[in-house]
Amino acid sequence: MTNRVWPRNRSKWLIVLLVVQVLFLAAIAGIHYSTLWFGKEIRLQTVPVDPRDLLYGDYVQLNYDINRVPLSLRQETGDKPKSGDRIYVVLQENQSDGIYRAKAVASRKPSLSVGQIMLKGRVEYADDDAIRISYGIERYYVKENTGKELEKQAGNLVVKVKTSAWGSPVIEDITAGSKSEQ
Known part of the structure; x- marks a missing residue:
């Protein structure tokens, strides 16, 4: 049985x-x-570099203003964050151009004011002036043979990003120009 x-x-x-x-x-x-x-859509100013990967095709390596955040925006006192630490960056929209910029940095999930959003990232390194942060949205794959065209528009690119309530960002699109120009 x-x-x-x-x-x-x-x-x-x-x-x-x-x-x-x-x-x-x-x-x-x-x-x-x-x-x-x-998620809430936000816009970040960026400059692309290095548009080709032999294995994966065309991509744009993105460097945002918010990748390097001044230490003066830290909400805590004490030791600087270390490489690999989780960090939260509070962003607020600049009303003149619609671009979100860093307003505060914290090692714990911060409370937000009206009009602010939060991105979660990892510390790459911290020097005497700033913290270098990676958010996981620094690489964007594009259609084949279009990476060079984006590189030519360097300095005039805006990335549309959706961010969740818990701070996880996802790239939606890359466009030329600022919000006021579109």
């Missing part, structure tokens, strides 16, 4: 394991897409 029960229980556990794996993968994709569907 035990021989008949074991195969039936084994298949149930196999189905449960398969369902858990599928749900896990769906949750990972859902987090990314929820940012695109429900």
Whole structure:
């Protein structure tokens, strides 16, 4: 009798394991897409560099103003953040051009005022003047043979980014010019 029960229980556990794996993968994709569907759109000024990768095709390496944040914007006192530390950057829209700029930096999730949003990043390094931060949106893949064209427009590019309530950013688009020009 035990021989008949074991195969039936084994298949149930196999189905449960398969369902858990599928749900896990769906949750990972859902987090990314929820940012695109429900996130707040912000605009960041950037300068592209290095537009080609032999394995992956054309991409634009992006460097934002908010990648280098002055130490004077830190909300905490004490030691500078170390490489690899999680950090939160509070951004606020500049009303004249619609570009979001850094207003504060914190090692813990900060409280936000009206009109502010938060991006979560990782510290690359901190020197005596500023903190270099990576947000995971510094590389944007483009259609083949279009990376050089974006490079020519360096200094006049605006990146449209969607950001979730928990500070996770996703690039939506790269356009030329500022908000007031479009």
